[in-house]
Amino acid sequence: MQRRRVRRxxxxxxxxxxxxxxxxxxxxxxxxxxxxxxxxxxxxxxxxIVKRANEAVKLASVTEVEKGVWDQVVYTVRGTDEQGQEHMIWVLPDKVNLMTSAEVTSKETIEGRIEAQYPDADVIRIT
Structure with a gap:
């Protein structure tokens, strides 16, 4: 008789x-x-940095925080206040500088000027 194998x-x-x-x-x-x-x-x-910027101007919303390193570290805070006016705040280690949107030129405007003046140039970065 043959054994049946059970397949496990x-x-x-x-x-x-x-x-x-x-x-x-x-x-x-x-x-x-x-x-x-x-x-x-x-x-x-x-x-x-945002807290220090809010001490200078009470911002309702912060759009961007950008860090720049030159001779010293500088943070740029962009935001709008309660009235809807845009502000750009430069936070240095020892002081805070404030600019309104009327005093600031946007990156797109600067890029357009560079491309108009130097059409063959490749813009890598605008800060």
Whole structure:
């Protein structure tokens, strides 16, 4: 008489894809946490800069915070106040300079002037 073999199903087939998926999710989570940890100091600095800018002018909303490094570190804060007027605030280590939107030229205007004056030039960055 011939023995009948019972074929056992392998329950281990699903283990490797699940482990790979868990590893990828863990790697993504670890990378996200690392980036958040690295940027934490900059976010704290920017919050302090916005607070100093709000002391000069009470801003209803902040549009942009841009960092510039020259002889010293200078932050530029753009925002609008309660009346809807745009302001540009230069936050230096020792003082705060304020400009209204009438005194400021936009990046698009400057880029248009450069392209009109130098049509062959490639504008890489305007600060």
């Amino acid at each position: 199903r392998s329950h281990w087939k699903w283990l490797i894809p699940v482990l790979v998926l868990l590893f990828l999710v863990g790697l993504f989570f670890a990378s996200y946490q690392y980036v958040q940890y690295i940027n934490k100091d900059e976010r704290v600095k920017e919050a302090e």
